[in-house]
Amino acid sequence: xxxxxxxxxxxxxxxxxxxxxxxxxxxxxxxxxxxxxxxxxxxxxxxxxxxxxxxxxxxxxxxxxxxxxxxxxxxxxxxxxxxxxxxxxxxxxxxxxxxxxxxxxxxxxxxxxxxxxxxxxxxxxxxxxxxxxxxxxxxxxxxxxxxxxxxxxxxxxxxxxxxxxxxxxxxxxxxxxxxxxxxxxxxxxxxxxxxxxxxxxxxxxxxxxxxxxxxxxxxxxxxxxxxxxxxxxxxxxxxxxxxxxxxxxxxxxxxxxxxxxxxxxxxxxxxxxxxxxxxxxxxxxxxxxxxxxxxxxxxxxxxxxxxxxxxxxxxxxxxxxxxxxxxxxxxxxxxxxxxxxxxxxxx
Numbered sequence: 001x002x003x004x005x006x007x008x009x010x011x012x013x014x015x016x017x018x019x020x021x022x023x024x025x026x027x028x029x030x031x032x033x034x035x036x037x038x039x040x041x042x043x044x045x046x047x048x049x050x051x052x053x054x055x056x057x058x059x060x061x062x063x064x065x066x067x068x069x070x071x072x073x074x075x076x077x078x079x080x081x082x083x084x085x086x087x088x089x090x091x092x093x094x095x096x097x098x099x100x101x102x103x104x105x106x107x108x109x110x111x112x113x114x115x116x117x118x119x120x121x122x123x124x125x126x127x128x129x130x131x132x133x134x135x136x137x138x139x140x141x142x143x144x145x146x147x148x149x150x151x152x153x154x155x156x157x158x159x160x161x162x163x164x165x166x167x168x169x170x171x172x173x174x175x176x177x178x179x180x181x182x183x184x185x186x187x188x189x190x191x192x193x194x195x196x197x198x199x200x201x202x203x204x205x206x207x208x209x210x211x212x213x214x215x216x217x218x219x220x221x222x223x224x225x226x227x228x229x230x231x232x233x234x235x236x237x238x239x240x241x242x243x244x245x246x247x248x249x250x251x252x253x254x255x256x257x258x259x260x261x262x263x264x265x266x267x268x269x270x271x272x273x274x275x276x277x278x279x280x281x282x283x284x285x286x287x288x289x290x291x292x293x294x295x296x297x298x299x300x301x302x303x304x305x306x307x308x309x310x311x312x313x314x315x316x317x318x319x320x321x322x323x324x325x326x327x328x329x330x331x332x333x334x335x336x337x338x339x340x341x342x343x344x345x346x347x
Contacts (some may be wrong), residue, residue, distance in 0.1 A: 005027070006121050007032075008034050008111055014209070016126030019126060019158060021065075022197050027175060032074065039235055087308060096214065127141065128158050131185055152166040153167050172298050223254070240256055284308060301321075317335055
């Protein structure tokens with residue numbers, strides 16, 4: 001080689017991308033990482049809010065991976081650009097609202113633009129043939145390379161021996177024999193390689209960080225679109241779909257009800273944007289009302305809020321209703337019995 005090859009690695013924070021970058025570092029390639037922020041990642045946000053997740057490390061796994069590798073990590077906000085990927089996926093959705101193939105094509109395309117702008121030679125991903133049912137099949141992996149524009153500058157070190165040789169291999173920038181032929185959904189080979197490299201405490205190997213693969217989250221997103229009559233979203237929508245109980249008692253509004261102190265505190269930041277309800281006579285949740293509501297709707301919302309308070313068995317519970325203009329009304333209501341909250345109301 002007449003020069004040290006330079007590659008950018010897509011770092012998701014998962015084990016595969018960590019290993020793929022390490023394999024290239026072991027071959028003397030200059031590697032920097034890139035992480036694309038869509039707003040839909042699970043890690044960090046809910047772990048920091050919910051009591052049940054307290055034992056989980058509060059960390060950004062992409063940053064943690066870069067630290068383990070000793071490489072620079074570029075975090076790129078693609079929240080606005082990503083909307084078209086989610087709303088209009090050319091290749092459709094997976095089991096839920098996950099446009100996995102279009103997502104991978106888009107991110108590799110962004111990485112291709114990045115290497116052209118920064119004088120790098122090729123792109124690394126942690127993809128493994130047969131690992132993901134939508135984006136990592138033998139027939140779809142060439143689609144990613146072609147439609148992203150990366151072509152044979154896209155290298156998958158963990159399964160390179162199962163694929164045609166790429167430009168970095170043909171040019172001698174990397175040694176094909178020192179890469180791997182992993183395939184399928186079994187993660188034991190990756191875990192063994194992690195042990196060989198000395199990596200511990202890495203993110204759950206079979207996990208993914210995208211909320212769009214989650215059935216419950218996807219249902220809430222579709223409900224949001226159906227209620228508003230248009231397929232669009234903002235960052236606040238993304239965040240609030242991650243927290244609380246979501247109950248839609250009427251087509252024109254839904255309630256987001258905090259399940260614990262951490263969620264109540266987080267939701268407090270939205271009380272100037274949404275009508276909010278809070279029990280004052282008993283300990284209870286903070287509730288946000290998303291939509292439009294008349295006086296009868298607010299009464300129903302107050303009764304539902306009271307149902308999830310410590311006064312749910314009492315005859316009367318006081319509920320404070322705060323409107324977005326700062327106006328406050330106090331209602332004394334009878335908590336709505338659980339039997340009168342049908343399963344169909346839960347989003």
